[in-house]
Amino acid sequence: MGCSDLDEEISTTITEANVSGRKGEEKGEGHIKFDHGGSDSAEELEAGPFEVDVEHDSAVCDGRETVKMVASITAPPRLAGRGYRLFPGVGYYKLHAEAKKWDDARRACTEEGAHLAIVNSEEESKALQKLLESEAKTSFALIGFHDLFTEGAFVTIFVLKCYMTNFSPTGQPLKDSGFYRWSSAKEPNNSGQEPGEDCGSIHKNGGLNDFNCNAHLPFICELPQ
Numbered sequence: 001m002g003c004s005d006l007d008e009e010i011s012t013t014i015t016e017a018n019v020s021g022r023k024g025e026e027k028g029e030g031h032i033k034f035d036h037g038g039s040d041s042a043e044e045l046e047a048g049p050f051e052v053d054v055e056h057d058s059a060v061c062d063g064r065e066t067v068k069m070v071a072s073i074t075a076p077p078r079l080a081g082r083g084y085r086l087f088p089g090v091g092y093y094k095l096h097a098e099a100k101k102w103d104d105a106r107r108a109c110t111e112e113g114a115h116l117a118i119v120n121s122e123e124e125s126k127a128l129q130k131l132l133e134s135e136a137k138t139s140f141a142l143i144g145f146h147d148l149f150t151e152g153a154f155v156t157i158f159v160l161k162c163y164m165t166n167f168s169p170t171g172q173p174l175k176d177s178g179f180y181r182w183s184s185a186k187e188p189n190n191s192g193q194e195p196g197e198d199c200g201s202i203h204k205n206g207g208l209n210d211f212n213c214n215a216h217l218p219f220i221c222e223l224p225q
Helices: 102-111 122-133
Strands: 012-020 029-036 051-061 064-074 085-087 091-100 140-146 155-159 171-173 199-203 208-211 217-223
Touching (some): 091 102, 091 122, 102 140, 102 217, 122 199
Antiparallel strands (some): 012 029, 085 091, 091 217, 155 171, 199 208
């Protein structure tokens, strides 16, 4: 997603660590206890156990053995909450079947602590296709890109410092997002004619499509990870 770090930082602190064993034995027992700064809310519960890898080294000096332990802790993904669906290795997404205008959809995602989905890979496109398959009434859903700043220059909804132009915020160029496949060879097909198609959507074939910002469509929200 460009040069912005959107990941939520969760602190982890090791509160206790020890190794026990008998002198002369090659094997011992290790114990590690740690606290992490996650939330107990339903939206932030973990989807599995934490994985802890421990490496240790020992040295003997003046008849006294010193053991050094290094622990690497890998947190599991959060459980998807509030109707969000987890696609392992891709992310958390929610299809809102209630149609809204693009800007209203953007605000609705923000109120959920999410953002309009941004496609960064073919794998992510396939995940959104699966969501659209569950909504038989539509072939399109609004997602997070537009060309509202400059006609034909599509950008994502992320306003990043490294894309500031003359101290005016702009978005991450869509071509830098990692995915730039349109739904057909005719897209984007708006040439600036009224009422214009300046907002982004995704077709059920996984391709991108420009859409009238004032028209109503279902929309897809994405939880930041």
